[in-house]
Amino acid sequence: MTRLRHRASVLAYLGGWRVVRWLPERFAYAVFALAGDLIWALRGKGVRQLEANLARVRPNASDGELRRLSRDGMRSYLRYWCDAFRLPTWNEERIRAGVRTTGDEYVRSLVREGRPVVMFLGHMGNWDHAGAWSTIDLAPVTTVAERLEPAEVSDAFLDFRRRLGMEILNLGDPGVFGTLARRLKKDGFVPLLADRDLTARGIEVDFFGEPARMAGGPAMLAEITGAELIPVTIRYERLDAARARVARSGWGIVIEFGEPVKRPSVIDGADRAARVSQMLQACADSLATGIDEAPQDWHMLQKVFVADLDPARDERVRSEA
Numbered sequence: 001m002t003r004l005r006h007r008a009s010v011l012a013y014l015g016g017w018r019v020v021r022w023l024p025e026r027f028a029y030a031v032f033a034l035a036g037d038l039i040w041a042l043r044g045k046g047v048r049q050l051e052a053n054l055a056r057v058r059p060n061a062s063d064g065e066l067r068r069l070s071r072d073g074m075r076s077y078l079r080y081w082c083d084a085f086r087l088p089t090w091n092e093e094r095i096r097a098g099v100r101t102t103g104d105e106y107v108r109s110l111v112r113e114g115r116p117v118v119m120f121l122g123h124m125g126n127w128d129h130a131g132a133w134s135t136i137d138l139a140p141v142t143t144v145a146e147r148l149e150p151a152e153v154s155d156a157f158l159d160f161r162r163r164l165g166m167e168i169l170n171l172g173d174p175g176v177f178g179t180l181a182r183r184l185k186k187d188g189f190v191p192l193l194a195d196r197d198l199t200a201r202g203i204e205v206d207f208f209g210e211p212a213r214m215a216g217g218p219a220m221l222a223e224i225t226g227a228e229l230i231p232v233t234i235r236y237e238r239l240d241a242a243r244a245r246v247a248r249s250g251w252g253i254v255i256e257f258g259e260p261v262k263r264p265s266v267i268d269g270a271d272r273a274a275r276v277s278q279m280l281q282a283c284a285d286s287l288a289t290g291i292d293e294a295p296q297d298w299h300m301l302q303k304v305f306v307a308d309l310d311p312a313r314d315e316r317v318r319s320e321a
Contacts (some may be wrong), residue, residue: 020085024247029082030173036078040071041317046301053304056208057295076125076236079251080299083126088163092136097243098252099133107257111139116184116227120218120261120283122195123299124232124290125253128161131191133255135165139189142167144176144217146198177217182288184225190233192218195287196304203277204306205284211306212284219279222261223272228260231258231283233290235297258286 018030040047051070055061058069110117117139121127131141144160145168161168167183169176180190194215202213222229232255239252262281264275291298303309 009157010124020082021089028086029079029249029251032078032082033075036074036076037071039078040074046307049301049303049308050074050301052313053298053300054295054309056210057291057298059208068122069296073298076297077301079236080126080128080255084128084160087128090224092310094247095129095132096137097246098129098239098249099137099255100237100252101255101257103257103259104138104255106260108138109222110228111189114187116187116225117189118184118218118222118225118227118229119191120187120231120280121191121193122233122287122291123193124294125297127191127193127234128164129253129257130232130234131161131166132164134189134191140165140167142169142180142183142188142190143192144169144171144180144196146171173302177221180217181225184221184227188227190218190221190227192221194218194283196300196302203280205277207284207305212304213306213309214280214284214304216276216280218283219261219276222279223276229261229263229279229283231261231286232256233258233287233293235290235294256290258290 023031047070050073051066054069054073055066058066061069097254107117121130131143134141143166145161147170158168160168169179180188182188184190192215194217197213197215199215201216202209203216203219204213207214218229221227234256235254236251237254239247239250243252244250261279262276
């Protein structure tokens with residue numbers, strides 16, 4: 001039975017790569033919206049965790065309001081998947097038409113001057129679309145991707161992102177941090193999804209008034225290499241008629257570049273760990289602002305907040321790491 005489920009999962013994902021991109025636009029997105037509603041109605045573990053996370057974002061929301069917000073969240077999440085399956089067929093004009101940016105002037109000046117940049121991103125909107133746009137309109141992307149299960153699906157995702165022009169390193173492979181540091185030493189451009197701890201070595205931050213654990217990689221890289229650290233949020237938006245005609249879609253994304261994170265002064269006496277923690281907290285604060293503006297586009301169906309973790313399992317994983 002396990003092997004059958006494994007094979008069914010592989011066929012579903014790989015079938016998506018091959019079939020969904022050729023479906024009529026409106027039909028494809030309508031199907032995925034319905035799929036989002038169905039998954040939401042079944043109230044599996046991921047949906048329940050999404051609601052638990054959104055309850056921190058909207059602590060005064062009623063149960064009905066949270067249910068509606070989580071339904072919108074699943075529709076947004078499935079829109080991401082439909083985008084992902086169709087992105088390989090998009091040309092540069094379409095990729096650009098579906099993106100609007102705010103606050104990108106400073107980042108563009110850094111790129112023009114050949115200065116290294118690390119960006120802290122959350123799982124919001126469509127980060128693959130943002131990466132494809134960056135590669136053709138801002139700077140080539142080097143980033144890290146989580147290994148997915150089954151392996152065939154992970155390989156398909158890696159190939160997909162590499163064909164969009166991104167350099168993708170596998171999380172957990174030897175020397176990943178060193179490779180990123182070397183890229184930055186050569187004026188690299190490194191966006192990293194960091195709002196979830198995948199290594200059991202995450203750093204606790206205050207997030208919507210509660211302890212949460214996030215990946216310290218972006219802050220540590222900026223601290224070690226001297227690169228600028230920029231928090232970024234991404235959300236979906238409805239396109240006006242002119243942009244929708246070019247994008248051939250009613251939806252696009254907004255990429256919001258935050259203020260550069262100030263590097264704590266060494267004079268303060270803070271050691272490296274303390275400085276990294278302060279920088280990561282600044283990123284978490286910026287991300288919280290972005291999520292507060294568009295909570296339905298925060299695709300976080302996993303545990304982030306410390307209160308949701310199993311203490312015994314968490315301690316065992318962290319000690320092993």
